[in-house]
Amino acid sequence: MNKNQAPRDRPWPEFPTSKGLGSFGDANCMEQLLVHCANAIESNDATLAQQILWVLNNIAPPDGDSNQRLTCAFLRALIVRAAKSGTCKLLAAMANARCNLAIENHKFSVVELASFVDLTPWHRFGFTAANAAILEAVEGYSVIHIVDFSLTHCMQIPTLIDAIANRVEGPPLLKLTVAGATEDIPPMLDLSYEELGAKLVNFARYRNIMLEFRVIPSSYTDGFASFIEQLRVQHLVQAESGEALVINCHMMLHCIPEETLSPLPEVPDSNSCPYEPSTLSSLRTMFLKALRGLDPTIVVLVDEDADLTSNNLVCRLRSAFNYLWIPYDTVDTFLRQGSKQRQWYEADICWKIENVIAYEGLQRVERLEPKGRWVQRMRDAGFRGLELGEEVVSEVRGMLDEHAAGWGVKKEEEDHLVLTWKGHNVVFATAWAPA
Template identity: 45%
Template sequence: MWVLNNVASSVGDPNQRLTSCFLRALISRASSVCPTTMSFNSSSTIHRRLMSVTELAGYVDLIPWHRFGFCASNSAIFKAIQGCPRVHILDFSITHCMQWPTLIDALAKRPEGPPSLRITVPSCRPLVPPLLNVSTEEVGLRLGNFAKFRDVPFEFNIIDVDTSSLLSHLTPSILNLRDDEVLVVNCQNWLRYLSDETMGSAHQDASLRDTFLDIIKGLNPCIIVVVDEDSDLSAPSLTSRITTCFNYLWIPFDALETFLPKDSYQRLEYESDIGHKIENIISFEGFQRIERLESGAKMCQRVKNVGFFSIPFSEETVREVKFLLDEHASGWGMKREEDMLVLTWKGHNSVFATAWVPNGLED
């Protein structure tokens, strides 16, 4: 760690900046085991703060890490609800509904006219970046104003629930599911925050993640989209997590190097948020380790085991995603894998997108 401290720098090249994040995470872990561990220089660390809506939009647009999932998901959802006059989206996301203005805009241009759109979100959210300085209610009001401007009938609902009781609130009555609406379930960088450890006999040894998917299947959605980062960071072995994490999270550091100066505050803030993730992966164990990401292949198998069938992304979706990536650095690309559309950086998998229907509804 002393050697790393001499080469790590939060304003150096991508490897030095990534090393700096790992060093802070290792120091944090060592300090919890041995409180007398000497502190290292971490004065350049940027503390997480609450962003304005405008700043959040810039944060999301910085690299296609989030926008790739928005684009692929919205295109799949748009196709799935063609001809449907009333649509209800159950939204589980960490990006404060930033996905929906684009979909609302597309629905406003639908040849048969826009549907009546209802979006329901849980009041609970993992305490991870990006953090917003306005309430969920305010987000709903802003979406409503935008939908009104685009002449899309709109309703926004919040399920008042905490994380521990979320599953018990996913019922047709509490969600106010309506027979004349089609249901869409959207999971963006969210399932990783549900425990992947088994819960015991009450749920027949199912994990919270599996139980959530099983409950969602019982709601009979017309489509469920699952988007997340394509890496397996849930291993119980610390050594394995360190290796996998380092071999994966170099991607955003390298991508940001291509167009932002080393001292850019926007870059430092984005990298600091990645450092927050690294610290949780490395420094914590048990229930404190909430970053439990699994690879796209593992997630696909999990969703299949519950009884969902994969929907292939259309050529139109592929074109839309390619058009999006053209707005970013040339290192970004896309490829198809068995059940996934995958965002790549210099050929390395970074984010996967998948779309599913319940057993028997794949036609």
């Protein structure tokens, strides 16, 4: 297209010929192209959106380098958004076959998921830091009740059982209550929580630990209100036994709706629910206050350190693009192209990108908040930070030695730990107790 054909009110340069596409291949330019495409879709400018789509399809193949694969995933998510919203209807038809709209998320066996999680420090960092903090907090307790809010289907628990089994004072009675979320969010497991619980009970028995397993069906959309209520009743009955109550939150709390989804659901009977209705509090705030009401021994909070909460599509796209390049960049260091595990890994990232870009309201569960915001939430809910000492840092560094050289760990204010990739924040780990 030549200059004379381009409308002057569009802040867009002359489109290149196919021979000149190479200059569009750097990450910054790809990000700008995606931003322009998003703006065109939101303003229902089908012509401009299709022109940008043509460029992106030619410079971002799904089997290209990490930046190209990242851009392809965002392009695909924008097409899904356009198809869902009914704007730019021709966009879906313009999609190149290389940007297949179908995401096939693998359902893992327990063995597959355990191996999959071990491929990268993305989850292992949180497991290692949390387990070390938990072990220190429950020292001397003969009964330990662990409440697990985790997207990784208890993959952290076997290592924790191993560590507890080696305690000097001998193994305790271990109780495990799992928030069995009803929504499907990757990674997904190919067996029920009841079957998973049976496997964990058998593993604990092998390590000479008595484990009581319980799963409570729950939902992110109500801020786990029904789960917390059942837990509260259970804990009131058992609190006199002097058991340690451990709340383990691993990359699940960001699925709870935040302030942008007010007004909050009505609560018919405040006596039967730990959440009191308020237009001034988010479900996240109320959830944390409900946890504080349980008077736990320790709360461990691990999540990804990014901000994907903006209601503005372009702001959200920029934030996601400047965070989710990391998993695409790291995958090249440990999985060969074309391997099944790499397909599974990148399908999970694609799912996250689609959820951030193509969905709104309660369907958009990938609402990450940065560490600083969670820290303030925890303080406001009545918690004080616990130090993650040098022993914890040493264990994390030992784990990172098993992975690529680009991974690192740093201590930030108040002794919170942050996993980094090439100096960029990835995941944070914090520990808390009632103030």
